[in-house]
Amino acid sequence: MKVAVVGATGLVGTEILTVLAERNFPVTELIPVASERSKGKEIEFKGKKYKIVTPAEAIALKPDVALFSAGGGTSTTYAPQYAEAGITIIDNSSAWRMDPTKKLVVPEVNGDVLSAADKIIANPNCSTTQMVVVLKPLHDKYKIKRVVVSTYQSVTGTGVQAVEQLMDERAGKFDGEKAYPYQIDLNVIPHIDVFQENGYTKEEMKMIEETNKILGDDSIRVTATTVRIPVMGGHSESVNIEFENDFELKDVRRVLEEQEGVVVVDDTANLKYPMPKDAHGKDEVFVGRIRRDESQSNTLNLWIVADNLRKGAATNAVQVAELLVKKGLI
Ligand code: A2P
Numbered sequence: 001m002k003v004a005v006v007g008a009t010g011l012v013g014t015e016i017l018t019v020l021a022e023r024n025f026p027v028t029e030l031i032p033v034a035s036e037r038s039k040g041k042e043i044e045f046k047g048k049k050y051k052i053v054t055p056a057e058a059i060a061l062k063p064d065v066a067l068f069s070a071g072g073g074t075s076t077t078y079a080p081q082y083a084e085a086g087i088t089i090i091d092n093s094s095a096w097r098m099d100p101t102k103k104l105v106v107p108e109v110n111g112d113v114l115s116a117a118d119k120i121i122a123n124p125n126c127s128t129t130q131m132v133v134v135l136k137p138l139h140d141k142y143k144i145k146r147v148v149v150s151t152y153q154s155v156t157g158t159g160v161q162a163v164e165q166l167m168d169e170r171a172g173k174f175d176g177e178k179a180y181p182y183q184i185d186l187n188v189i190p191h192i193d194v195f196q197e198n199g200y201t202k203e204e205m206k207m208i209e210e211t212n213k214i215l216g217d218d219s220i221r222v223t224a225t226t227v228r229i230p231v232m233g234g235h236s237e238s239v240n241i242e243f244e245n246d247f248e249l250k251d252v253r254r255v256l257e258e259q260e261g262v263v264v265v266d267d268t269a270n271l272k273y274p275m276p277k278d279a280h281g282k283d284e285v286f287v288g289r290i291r292r293d294e295s296q297s298n299t300l301n302l303w304i305v306a307d308n309l310r311k312g313a314a315t316n317a318v319q320v321a322e323l324l325v326k327k328g329l330i
Pocket of ligand 1: 039
């Protein structure tokens with residue numbers, strides 16, 4: 001299968017190449033795509049070197065599938081052109097996620113929605129992906145009424161420049177604005193993506209709207225506060241969930257243990273709980289600190305951690321591609 005990776009030099013693109021190789025996705029020819037700046041440079045994949053081409057040049061090479069992670073602008077411009085040329089796109093940007101004609105897919109949650117008609121498929125926001133994998137089996141069993149989430153997000157979610165900013169600051173070299181408007185090292189910035197008129201950030205609105213779309217249930221009320229912290233390796237989330245029906249904690253644990261893609265790490269007696277340092281480089285979503293919210297009935301508190309470049313981006317995109325292959329759609 002001819003596979004194009006658009007944004008192949010970026011943090012997510014690089015991770016997509018790693019995940020494609022690790023999972024032995026049937027790549028017969030790789031087409032690495034980046035901006036004009038990178039054109040002609042070489043990328044190594046499974047011991048073979050490939051030359052980087054531009055998004056326009058890649059269309060002519062007719063890949064079967066293109067995994068896009070080069071920002072919203074590139075996706076908005078090129079995804080329709082790729083689709084027109086018969087290429088299936090799995091898009092990591094936010095450009096198409098809330099388009100009612102496009103599917104927003106986390107395979108283990110709503111993989112069944114995919115059909116042959118889907119040419120542009122959206123990969124959800126990283127914070128949303130790791131949360132819905134945990135919410136899905138709980139919603140099926142207890143029916144979720146409301147979710148209150150606060151995030152603690154890794155700088156890798158912002159891209160190469162943000163990692164450089166953190167590293168420069170650690171080395172005592174902060175020289176003004178780079179990826180964030182303020183110093184990120186030794187700091188916490190309660191601001192991810194742009195502010196909206198309602199006082200929320202776009203990242204917060206993504207978590208709200210995308211959760212409803214993926215779970216296919218607009219009756220679930222969601223509110224979010226998204227925060228950037230000076231961490232690499234993964235995003236963490238404190239999640240408070242109110243259900244229609246009551247639960248036993250042991251059943252909640254069992255339901256989560258049985259959920260594909262979820263690992264329960266919840267042994268406080270032995271100080272075991274999920275942390276980004278441990279989630280780094282892993283494909284699973286880790287959940288712990290599972291406890292009853294004693295201030296309100298039918299309500300649960302959880303702590304969810306996943307590598308945002310993996311399940312939050314690259315792994316999910318590759319899993320969507322795997323599902324398309326399995327269903328004979330590419
Ligand atoms: P390039 O390295 O040539 O700039 P990150 O979000 O980690 O910074 O990565 C962004 C990715 O998107 C990079 O691979 C970058 O390529 C790519 N990219 C940015 N702008 C464009 C564009 N206009 N066309 C194609 N790729 C782009």
